[in-house]
Structures are given as structure tokens and as C-alpha cells.
Amino acid sequence: MSNFSFLFQKEWRENVRNFKILWIPLVFLLFGISEPLTNYYLPQILASVGNMPEGTVFQFPELSPEQILMSTISQYQLIGMLVVTLGFAGIIARERKSGTATLLYVRPISYFSYVNSKLLVMITIVIGGVIVGILASLYYTNILFGAVDIGAFFGFLGTYIAWLLFVISIVxxxxxxxxxxxxxxxxxxxxxxxxIIDALLGTYWTISPWKLPMYAGQILNGNFDMTPFVWSIMITLIASIVLIAGAGYFAKRNVSKAKI
Amino acid sequence: MDFESIPWLLILPIIIIQLILIVVAIIDLIRVRSTNGPKWLWAVIIILGNMIGPIIYFIVGRRNE
Incomplete structure (x- = not known):
């Protein structure tokens, strides 16, 4: 256990020094705030910069607070996931390349706690950032569009966190x-x-980890099927655990590839 | 839309977060030894690319070694 806390401290210090601890949560916060705002002020924004001819009338659909939260999530699904995947792709591979790994591998560390220290740092940064961002989004949605059912909101947030765990374990x-x-x-x-593939072909099956963000939205709207949702959550959690165990295995197997 | 009618209290957090991102990216740019591509170009991207600029710098510009 002391092994783990030592590795975690090393990992934490590294992420403080390269500012990931700061800028990744800020990105989620930024999109969480700007999404409700731009949706609310879209008519005014278009009127002032859209260069519309005189007398143009737009019919803007009435957006519900749930739809605003879902559009925040769809921002996270594209830009947020790009930030997470590209920002953390080197979390283990980079150490092998730069030679940090040789400093670690000569010590009698357990590869399990080595991977877990990285997992915990990623969970803190990514899931912590997303929670902060979604709460900010909820706050702004509450001011501008109206209240959301708080029970449904927590179901939605929990489902999305399960999806984030899956993403983290893939990376x-x-x-x-x-x-x-x-x-x-x-x-x-x-x-x-x-x-994208799951969205295109996914009408043929209902159980898949990639459907979790969609299920999160359905929970928020209050109409969802229990059975496929529970199975998807179960499969996602099992897949995450398998991937993390696999990460430990490969971290150990690739020791020989470390640059000395 | 005139200046007074803009809801500054609502927009202020966005402006502050953007400023923090720009400042952090610039501090990081000064501290790192080398980037992918010339440093002055990244400074221009960070400052002029308002929302996306610092993000692109952190993902692409930073050489993580």
C-alpha cells in the first residue's frame, strides 16, 4: 500500500507540473457554461452578427432544460473525449519512451499498483472535471431554462460516469x-x-457500452427501459475491469521495450 | 444589442476561465524546452484562437517528454 501511495504522489506531481490538473477540468467547465448560454441567447446572437435581411422571422423551438443538458453532453462526447483520449494516450507509453520507466522498473513495484495509481489520477481529473462541468451546466440551465428533476439528474450523472470509466480504461x-x-x-x-458505428448500426442491439450516453439522456427525460440499461451498465463495468487488468499485464510484458 | 443589455454577470465566468486557460498555456509555453513547431507560432495560436487555442496547444503543441 505504501508502494501505491508513493506511485500516486509521483503521478499527481507530474500532472500538476504539466497543468493537466488545471486545464482539463477548465475545458469541461467552459463547455458546461457556454452551452446553456449560447442556446439561450442564440436569437440575439443571430440578430446582431448573422447579417439577416430586414424582417426575417425565425421560429426557434422551445428547448427544455433536459435538452440543454443533453447538448452539453454531446459537446463532451466530441471535444471532451478528444481531450481525454489524446491528452492521456501517453500516460504509460511515454514513460517507456522517455526512460522514466527504467527508473521505476528497477524497483520492486507491483504493476497492479503502478496501473492503479495512473487510474486514480485519471479518474480524479476526468470524472472530477466532468462533474464540475455538468454541475455548472445545471446551474446555468436552472437560471435560464428552468428546473430539472433532481433524482433523474443523479441517475443521468451516474450513468455518464460509468461511461467515462469505460473511456478511461480504454485509454x-x-x-x-x-x-x-x-x-x-x-x-x-x-x-x-x-x-458513430454504434449509432448507425446500433438499432439491431440494445446492450452496448457506447449506448450509455444515450441511456443517460433517456433517464433524464424519465422514459427508459430498465433491462437493456442494467445489462449495458454491467457489461461496461466488467469490460472496464478487464481492460484495467489487461493494462497491468501489458505494462509488465512491455518492460523489455523500455528505452534505457 | 446595446452594451447595457448584455448580461455581464452570466458571461463573466466564461471570460475568466478563458483568461485562466490562456495564461496557463502561455506560462507552460515559456517553461517547456521545445514544442512541436516554432514557439512564437504557438503563442499566436494561444492568444488569438480564443476558446480552442489553448486546448489545441496542450494537446498538439506540447511535446510530452
């Missing part, structure tokens, strides 16, 4: 198994492209 696994460049490609494919 961790690919970083342990491949070099930084390949790891970023693999995690972008499995996080961003897999979602």
Missing part, C-alpha cells in the same frame, strides 16, 4: 499495450468512431 489499456502514437489512434477509434 489506459491502449497506452500500456502500444506506443503513444498507436495508443492515441486506438483509443480515438474505440471511443469516438465506435460511437
Amino acid at each position: 489506459l489499456f491502449s497506452s500500456a499495450a502500444f506506443t503513444t502514437g498507436i495508443a492515441s489512434t486506438v483509443s480515438v477509434v474505440f471511443v469516438l468512431f465506435a460511437q
Whole structure:
């Protein structure tokens, strides 16, 4: 256990020094605030900068608070996930390349606590950042659009956190198994492209980790099927645990590839 | 839209966060030894690319070694 806390402190210090601890939560916060604001002031923004001919009338649909929170999530699904996958793709692979790994690997560390220290730092930064961002978004939505059912909101947040855990374990696994460049490609494919494929072909099945953000939205709206949702959550959690265990295995196997 | 009718209290947090991001990115740019591509170009991107500029710098510009 002392092993783990030592590795965690090292990891924490590194992420403080490269400012990840600061800028990743700030990005989520920025999108969380700007999404309700731009949606609310869209008519005025268009009127002042849109260069519309005189007398143009737009019919803007009435947006519900739930829809605003969902559009925040869809921002996170694109830009946020890009930040997470590309920002953390090197978390293990980089150490092998730069030689930090040799300093670590000569010590009798357990690879399990090595991977777990990285996992805990990623969870703190990414999930902490998203929670802060969504709460800010909820606050602004509350002011501008109206209240959201608080029970449904927590269900929505919990589901989205399960999805984030899955994303984090994909990134961790690919970083342990491949070099930084390949790891970023693999995690972008499995996080961003897999979602598009799941959205295109996914009408044929209902149980998949990539459907969790969609289920989160359904929970928020209050109409969702219990069975496929529970199965998706279960499969996502199992897949995350398997991927994290796999990351430990590959971190150990790739020791020989470390640059000395 | 005239100046007074802009809801500054609501927009202020966005402006502050953007400023923090720009300042942090610039501090980081000064501290790191080398970036992918010339440093002055990244300074221009960070300052002029308002929302996206610092994010692009942190993801692409920083050489993580």
C-alpha cells in the first residue's frame, strides 16, 4: 500500500507540473457554461452578427432544460473525449519512451499498483472535471431554462460516469499495450468512431457500452427501459475491469521495450 | 444589442476561465524546452484562437517528454 501511495504522489506531481490538473477540468467547465448560454441567447446572437435581411422571422423551438443538458453532453462526447483520449494516450507509453520507466522498473513495484495509481489520477481529473462541468451546466440551465428533476439528474450523472470509466480504461489499456502514437489512434477509434458505428448500426442491439450516453439522456427525460440499461451498465463495468487488468499485464510484458 | 443589455454577470465566468486557460498555456509555453513547431507560432495560436487555442496547444503543441 505504501508502494501505491508513493506511485500516486509521483503521478499527481507530474500532472500538476504539466497543468493537466488545471486545464482539463477548465475545458469541461467552459463547455458546461457556454452551452446553456449560447442556446439561450442564440436569437440575439443571430440578430446582431448573422447579417439577416430586414424582417426575417425565425421560429426557434422551445428547448427544455433536459435538452440543454443533453447538448452539453454531446459537446463532451466530441471535444471532451478528444481531450481525454489524446491528452492521456501517453500516460504509460511515454514513460517507456522517455526512460522514466527504467527508473521505476528497477524497483520492486507491483504493476497492479503502478496501473492503479495512473487510474486514480485519471479518474480524479476526468470524472472530477466532468462533474464540475455538468454541475455548472445545471446551474446555468436552472437560471435560464428552468428546473430539472433532481433524482433523474443523479441517475443521468451516474450513468455518464460509468461511461467515462469505460473511456478511461480504454485509454489506459491502449497506452500500456502500444506506443503513444498507436495508443492515441486506438483509443480515438474505440471511443469516438465506435460511437458513430454504434449509432448507425446500433438499432439491431440494445446492450452496448457506447449506448450509455444515450441511456443517460433517456433517464433524464424519465422514459427508459430498465433491462437493456442494467445489462449495458454491467457489461461496461466488467469490460472496464478487464481492460484495467489487461493494462497491468501489458505494462509488465512491455518492460523489455523500455528505452534505457 | 446595446452594451447595457448584455448580461455581464452570466458571461463573466466564461471570460475568466478563458483568461485562466490562456495564461496557463502561455506560462507552460515559456517553461517547456521545445514544442512541436516554432514557439512564437504557438503563442499566436494561444492568444488569438480564443476558446480552442489553448486546448489545441496542450494537446498538439506540447511535446510530452
